Amino acid sequence: MRLARVGEFILIEGIKRNMANKYPPQVIEGIGDDCAVLCPSAEKDLIITTDTLVENIHFNTHWMDYYQIGGRAMAASLSDIAAMAGEPLGALLACSLPANRQREEFDLLLKGITTLGERYRCPLIGGDITRSVRGLFINITVIGEVDRGRALRRSNAKLGDEIWVTGWLGDSRAGLEYLRHKPSLNKEIVAPVIDRFLQPVPRIEEARYLCERVMINSMIDISDGLSSDLRHICQASRVGAEITCSLLPISSGAKTLAKNQGISPYDWALNGGEDFELCLTAEKGVLDYIVKDFEETFRLPITKIGIIVAGQDILLVEEEGRKYLLEPRGYNHFSRK
Amino acid sequence: MRLARVGEFILIEGIKRNMANKYPPQVIEGIGDDCAVLCPSAEKDLIITTDTLVENIHFNTHWMDYYQIGGRAMAASLSDIAAMAGEPLGALLACSLPANRQREEFDLLLKGITTLGERYRCPLIGGDITRSVRGLFINITVIGEVDRGRALRRSNAKLGDEIWVTGWLGDSRAGLEYLRHKPSLNKEIVAPVIDRFLQPVPRIEEARYLCERVMINSMIDISDGLSSDLRHICQASRVGAEITCSLLPISSGAKTLAKNQGISPYDWALNGGEDFELCLTAEKGVLDYIVKDFEETFRLPITKIGIIVAGQDILLVEEEGRKYLLEPRGYNHFSRK
Numbered sequence: 001m002r003l004a005r006v007g008e009f010i011l012i013e014g015i016k017r018n019m020a021n022k023y024p025p026q027v028i029e030g031i032g033d034d035c036a037v038l039c040p041s042a043e044k045d046l047i048i049t050t051d052t053l054v055e056n057i058h059f060n061t062h063w064m065d066y067y068q069i070g071g072r073a074m075a076a077s078l079s080d081i082a083a084m085a086g087e088p089l090g091a092l093l094a095c096s097l098p099a100n101r102q103r104e105e106f107d108l109l110l111k112g113i114t115t116l117g118e119r120y121r122c123p124l125i126g127g128d129i130t131r132s133v134r135g136l137f138i139n140i141t142v143i144g145e146v147d148r149g150r151a152l153r154r155s156n157a158k159l160g161d162e163i164w165v166t167g168w169l170g171d172s173r174a175g176l177e178y179l180r181h182k183p184s185l186n187k188e189i190v191a192p193v194i195d196r197f198l199q200p201v202p203r204i205e206e207a208r209y210l211c212e213r214v215m216i217n218s219m220i221d222i223s224d225g226l227s228s229d230l231r232h233i234c235q236a237s238r239v240g241a242e243i244t245c246s247l248l249p250i251s252s253g254a255k256t257l258a259k260n261q262g263i264s265p266y267d268w269a270l271n272g273g274e275d276f277e278l279c280l281t282a283e284k285g286v287l288d289y290i291v292k293d294f295e296e297t298f299r300l301p302i303t304k305i306g307i308i309v310a311g312q313d314i315l316l317v318e319e320e321g322r323k324y325l326l327e328p329r330g331y332n333h334f335s336r337k
Numbered sequence: 338m339r340l341a342r343v344g345e346f347i348l349i350e351g352i353k354r355n356m357a358n359k360y361p362p363q364v365i366e367g368i369g370d371d372c373a374v375l376c377p378s379a380e381k382d383l384i385i386t387t388d389t390l391v392e393n394i395h396f397n398t399h400w401m402d403y404y405q406i407g408g409r410a411m412a413a414s415l416s417d418i419a420a421m422a423g424e425p426l427g428a429l430l431a432c433s434l435p436a437n438r439q440r441e442e443f444d445l446l447l448k449g450i451t452t453l454g455e456r457y458r459c460p461l462i463g464g465d466i467t468r469s470v471r472g473l474f475i476n477i478t479v480i481g482e483v484d485r486g487r488a489l490r491r492s493n494a495k496l497g498d499e500i501w502v503t504g505w506l507g508d509s510r511a512g513l514e515y516l517r518h519k520p521s522l523n524k525e526i527v528a529p530v531i532d533r534f535l536q537p538v539p540r541i542e543e544a545r546y547l548c549e550r551v552m553i554n555s556m557i558d559i560s561d562g563l564s565s566d567l568r569h570i571c572q573a574s575r576v577g578a579e580i581t582c583s584l585l586p587i588s589s590g591a592k593t594l595a596k597n598q599g600i601s602p603y604d605w606a607l608n609g610g611e612d613f614e615l616c617l618t619a620e621k622g623v624l625d626y627i628v629k630d631f632e633e634t635f636r637l638p639i640t641k642i643g644i645i646v647a648g649q650d651i652l653l654v655e656e657e658g659r660k661y662l663l664e665p666r667g668y669n670h671f672s673r674k
Contacts, residue, residue: 029490034417035423137474
């Protein structure tokens with residue numbers, strides 16, 4: 001049935017029913033009034049972020065189903081909460097969609113959003129559903145908590161800090177390229193990167209794990225691409241960085257696909273967006289003793305890729321020791337690339 | 338200059354600079370990190386709401402300039418904060434716009450948003466700027482505070498409560514109709530209703546005034562139209578209502594325009610959306626002694642229009658005493674009207 005025949009309030013009523021009993025104690029009033037009402041925990045700060053996914057810019061319905069689109073939208077916002085080492089409390093969904101979309105498509109989209117949300121204890125607590133003339137817009141605002149004064153900023157990287165990243169870099173871009181070109185490759189090798197593109201994982205638990213064990217100085221999530229996001233850390237902290245090319249964690253799936261496409265996998269690792277991994281800096285040596293346990297706990301690598309230096313440039317160190325200036329070539333809306 | 342030549346990060350940097358020193362003490366980190374960080378006041382609850390304005394659904398650039406569009410978007414979200422009797426702390430702007438829009442248009446839009454925001458101490462504390470394939474989407478999330486346990490809900494209307502509304506009903510719709518048809522009418526008479534459409538006022542201060550002086554049982558803002566929004570109160574409170582037609586506050590501008598268009602001004606008053614006035618219920622008699630002071634303070638009427646009754650229907654009482662069932666005919670996205 002088309003949304004045109006359902007009506008906004010029926011959709012909202014359905015979401016409200018689905019969320020009953022899923023609110024944490026801090027959420028006093030969820031969906032159903034002019035505002036959601038929260039009673040924040042004592043001794044916590046609140047963190048809040050908003051992210052929009054636009055059809056045919058961030059996603060399309062040829063490569064992804066509505067469930068995956070919903071999950072991806074929720075993952076993008078939760079990833080910002082992870083980047084501050086926060087715990088989500090709830091989300092607001094502002095969704096604009098053409099009236100000729102099907103009720104079933106909307107329900108799948110919602111299922112993708114709420115399934116990932118529930119996985120991270122982030123129920124929908126409010127929102128706004130509107131019609132769009134053309135194209136689907138999904139905006140998700142997430143509100144979360146951190147211990148007072150402990151939100152992890154971009155602006156506190158120190159000279160000499162090691163730069164670490166979780167997971168594999170460039171996998172999401174590799175997955176996208178696979179879906180674009182559909183080369184005939186061993187499915188088993190490329191399946192993980194397709195999965196990373198279609199169903200990214202916000203590193204909420206990984207970030208909490210790290211912060212509880214180690215003094216992290218600065219952190220960001222890699223949403224635009226390492227070359228852009230590490231730059232955000234450097235600019236906010238007024239420092240530079242050196243990245244060692246050979247240390248970049250690149251999966252065998254990404255390497256295979258890059259080779260097949262005649263592209264350097266380093267390009268994807270440095271400039272591919274939407275990996276939603278964490279990039280963090282910490283004093284030399286402090287992460288070493290937790291690497292093994294982290295990797296066993298999350299079945300995910302955590303890799304030292306460089307060092308914070310004086311200046312304002314990010315330099316890429318190649319194997320022969322040559323250094324190149326790394327330009328920010330991650331995603332930038334409105335920029336011509 | 339087109340946005341395509343400016344780039345997302347330049348736009349964000351400009352907003353960040355503009356917001357420096359405008360944050361209330363509760364905002365620890367505004368624009369510039371993965372999340373905004375807030376340290377909520379002790380003994381306060383937090384309230385949060387989100388609203389989207391879509392080009393050619395909620396507004397178009399023929400009738401409104403970008404400054405007015407921005408103000409209208411901020412007013413819609415602030416109006417939800419007013420409806421809970423809250424005080425805003427800050428806003429997140431998620432804006433999607435085509436790359437061929439001009440930098441100057443974006444700046445005007447932003448100016449409209451931030452000017453109204455500053456008027457109500459609601460600076461931008463975060464956001465997300467993305468490209469859209471077609472059309473402008475403006476989503477504003479506002480976070481605010483209310484005294485603990487004092488958020489004014491829809492769900493507490495009591496049998497026998499009087500129903501009151503602030504301001505004039507139907508003015509916004511009248512203003513819209515004027516801009517659609519441009520009839521030749523005395524400008525002085527229609528100017529106020531055009532103004533109400535183009536530059537709606539969120540009733541933040543009016544709501545706080547009322548709550549500090551009177552025990553209000555339930556409140557909502559009239560964004561979809563009285564017939565729909567009063568129904569939200571009735572449904573949430575499990576009560577019915579009787580509205581006396583002759584009591585509906587209709588301005589001379591709306592009456593003049595309705596007559597000129599051959600339409601009943603009651604239709605606009607009952608079903609016209611986006612007046613952003615407050616509809617509230619309170620025990621019989623308790624508002625009477627503040628009416629005069631309210632009207633002098635805000636130069637705005639506050640009018641008793643009906644009563645909460647048992648049942649679930651909203652009845653419209655006409656002058657001869659005849660009663661009609663009032664159907665919800667306010668705005669409903671996706672519904673066929």
